[in-house]
Amino acid sequence: MANANKTGLWHLVRSLWILLLMSPAASPAPDSVAASNWMDAALDNAYAGRTANTHYRLFELVKKQHPNSQILSLDDPNFDLTGFLASKNITEDVLIGAQVPKQHIVLTRSDNARNFRDFRRYHGEEETYQLPTLEKSLQNGGFEVDYASTHFNIYQFDWYSPIRAIYLVFDGDDLTAGTELVQDVYDWMENVKDEIWVFDQSADWNGIVLEADMLHNLRRDTSVFFDSEDAYKSLNVAWKRGILLIGPPGNGKTEAIKAIIKGTSVPCLYVKSFKSHDGPEFGIRTIFKKARQSAPCILVLEDLDSLLEPMTRSFFLNELDGLESNHGILTVATTNHPENIDHAILNRPSRFDTKYVFDLPSPYLRQKYINMWLLKLESLGIGVNGDQYASIEVFAEELALRTEGWSFAYLKELFVSFQLSRAALQSTGVAAGDTTQEIFQHVETLGKQVAMDASSSADDPDAALSAMSFRGMRMQMGRMMR
Structure with a gap:
């Protein structure tokens, strides 16, 4: 009898355990705390590096939230879905509740905003200063949107930039609707919008028309430089050069630079501005730091007269010819207005020790x-x-x-x-x-x-003064060659 009671009790406990496992409480409701933390847990694992294949793990978790939907994933950090939707005047609605408990929104200052220090330094009048605008972007979270008769839930995850995962969730018999949206976004990204695309074709020395001596010397001073490190060492001379191309616009300075770049196999840093959010001094320091890291390399300073401001001149000179070593850097600068360049830069040896005048062609x-x-x-x-x-x-x-x-x-x-x-x-x-x-x-x-x-x-x-400068420099170079 005792054994029978024990057996009955065991069957009762077993039945209750099975019912407990089968009950809805065993699988938390979508809006419960456990379900609502799925994204937080996934991102914790991603940022901590605990997941071997983060993309698959995130896909698996999204699929659990939408077991009956189609899911299309992308890992392109440049995929501009938000810009595409904005161009179509399509409104995004933020996902809330169980699906996305927390939205990670990032605020950044727009690219056209000026640093206040730069404003004070260059303008000096507070009433002309425009406050920077703030741009809002989604880093981790989700939103829903209707496109081409299809409703999409879209999840976006960013970790260890530029690693990024985007998941498009939608109803359908196949992936057609999501694929068409992705294709439309890429087609939009490829088209010219409110921007200018510049197509450039590299020049070579065969297309450069200059006087024979000038062409020979320019090629010698650039192409041969990078093969001459041992010669500079044997003469106990720093392995660096500064070349200045002078002349009015349209006479071959830029084409010569293209040929110089193409004629060498070293990196080239092409600089059109020293300005940065942290001021021009920071920009100058960053540029020369990068050049030293990339050496041997070519450092091109386009329109040197417009790059330099009076308050940054000495800082620039220190980077160009100061305590730091510019070993292996060939600096090539251009100017249309040599009269606007300080003599300490224009005429001081070891800075721009070689000058070439590109005047109107004979x-x-x-x-x-x-x-x-x-x-x-x-x-x-x-x-x-x-x-x-x-x-x-x-x-x-x-x-x-x-x-x-x-x-x-x-x-x-x-x-x-x-x-x-x-x-x-x-x-x-x-x-x-x-x-x-x-x-x-x-x-x-x-x-x-x-x-x-x-x-x-x-x-x-100013143009007349430039012409006098060009003639004077050409006469000076002629006397040096004789």
Whole structure:
């Protein structure tokens, strides 16, 4: 009898235990504390590095929250879903409650905001200062949105930047709706919006038109520099150089820099501004620190006269030629206004000890440059021998005479505008006329702009001073070469 009682009691306990396991309390309700902490626990594991495959673990947890939904995941840190939705005027609603108990919102200052110290340093008038705007972004959390007749729950996780995971949760028979949204976002990201895309083509020395001696010396002072470390050591001279390219716009300084960069296999740091959120001194220090870490390298300072402010001049000089070693750094700077550069920078040896003047091209250089373009037209199947000219060379000589005072930039524009007009004729089915006469028509049209620019420069005291500086430097360099 006792054994029977014990057996009955055992079956009763066993039945109660099974019922307890099968009861809803064994699986917490979606809005219970245990369910609401799923994201916190996942992120704790991710940030602590306790999860071997964080992406899979997060996917698994999202799937538990939405067992009957489709889930599409991305790990692209540049995926701009928020920007795409904003461009479509689609409102995002923050997920709340059991699904996302905590939202991690990050506030950042907009990129166009100026540091207050920079404002005081450069402007000096408090009434013109504009307060920086704040931008809000989601780092960890979720939101829901309707797109193309589909309702999406979207979760975003960021840990150990730039590691990022995005999960698109939606109802459907397959992943089609989510895939179409992702494709639309990427298509939008690739299209030009309120921005300018700059496409650049690297130049090489074969496309640089300069006087033979100047071209040879420029190539020697740049390309050979990085192969000369032992020579500098044997002479007990610091292995660094400073080269300054001087001249009015459009005469080949930038093209020369492109050729210098392409002609070497070392890193290049291209600087267009010293300004930073922590002031220009911090910007200068950061740039030179990075150059020393990257050496041997090329440090390009575009428009040096506009980069430097009076209060940062001595700081810049200390970084350029101070206690810190700039071993293996080739500094190449450009300027359109050498008269605006302090003499301590312009004329002090070991800073910019070599200067090259890029002035308006001579008739010989114009003819050489024009001939190069005419050969390009020939290679495209455009004949350039008119009725009056026996060869390309003869036509190039005549064209060089008619373009007195033109820069290389204007000569390039001459041939680009000709090609565009020829393409327009071809698209409308109109037969092309005599090539030489068409080019001369473009010379007449573009020549008016050249004359206007020359007249404006003549009336500008700064431009006149620049021209005197260019002539003086060219004469000085001529005396040094003799």
